Amino acid sequence: MSAKNHRINEQIRIKEVRLIADDGEQLGVVATDKALEMARERDLDLVEVAPNAKPPVCKLIDYGKYKYEMDKKNRESKKNQTQVKLKEIRMQPKIEGHDLQFKSKHVLEFLQEGNKCKVTVRFRGRELAHTHLGKDVLHKVLELLGEENYNLDRAPQMEGRFMSMILSPKAKKK
Incomplete structure (x- = not known):
């Protein structure tokens, strides 16, 4: 009260x-x-x-x-509360290897800062017929991050023309 x-x-x-x-x-x-x-x-x-x-x-x-x-x-x-922000990284299904590594590094930085991260793949035009490519990109991101760095809050799922997943940082052991 x-x-x-x-x-x-x-x-x-x-x-x-x-x-x-x-x-x-x-x-x-x-x-x-x-x-x-x-x-x-x-x-x-x-x-x-x-x-x-x-x-x-x-x-x-x-x-x-x-x-x-x-x-x-x-x-x-x-004073002891921390605000958790949801950051978003957008990609396309035809992303190149170096770009994928670069964006994965940013996702890792967001997670290490204590923020949640939404990784999104945007489909344009006929790409929408090949949603499996987007799923592959998201799984590659997870591989590049390494399992010890994230919790998968929401598995890859379609939202209109976007496929996204939400990651949160692993709890730090004291």
């Missing part, structure tokens, strides 16, 4: 709440008016931390400080 949608002090309109003191001590089920009074005496706020519990759980804390801590936790968790 984010810090934005907590009910505090007078916003809590239920008869009684389970109260937790600022030091973490359980004070039991208390009438809301009494809990508000205790909060004012200690110069703190009454914050509803678990609204779905029966009765709702409230804490005596400094709301500004609590909100700051929650935002800090959210920023920390976002």
